[in-house]
Amino acid sequence: MEFKKCPRCGNFYVTENDVCHGCTNNENLDVAKLKGYFEEYGAGASVQDISIKTGINSRNLNRYLENEEFASFGKTEIGKEDV
Numbered sequence: 062m063e064f065k066k067c068p069r070c071g072n073f074y075v076t077e078n079d080v081c082h083g084c085t086n087n088e089n090l091d092v093a094k095l096k097g098y099f100e101e102y103g104a105g106a107s108v109q110d111i112s113i114k115t116g117i118n119s120r121n122l123n124r125y126l127e128n129e130e131f132a133s134f135g136k137t138e139i140g141k142e143d144v
């Protein structure tokens with residue numbers, strides 16, 4: 062186990078999760094919103110546009126887009142050629 066710094070609130074914590082215990086609920090809500098967004102609008106919008114539509118702040122949004130789950134959406138925006 063190692064200490065991790067929560068990317069949402071900056072607290073240090075020790076779990077396997079991406080965020081601290083106190084932020085887990087908000088984190089799950091944001092991820093659910095983002096999934097809903099992609100289901101409705103698909104990929105291609107800028108992070109700023111997604112942030113406005115979902116209410117997720119762009120710092121968290123960038124973090125989600127780096128996750129495997131959303132990587133394909135994030136990469137289509139840049140234009141990935143080796144798919």
Ligand SMILES: [Zn+2]
Nearest residue numbers: 067070081084
């Ligand atoms: Zn936190």
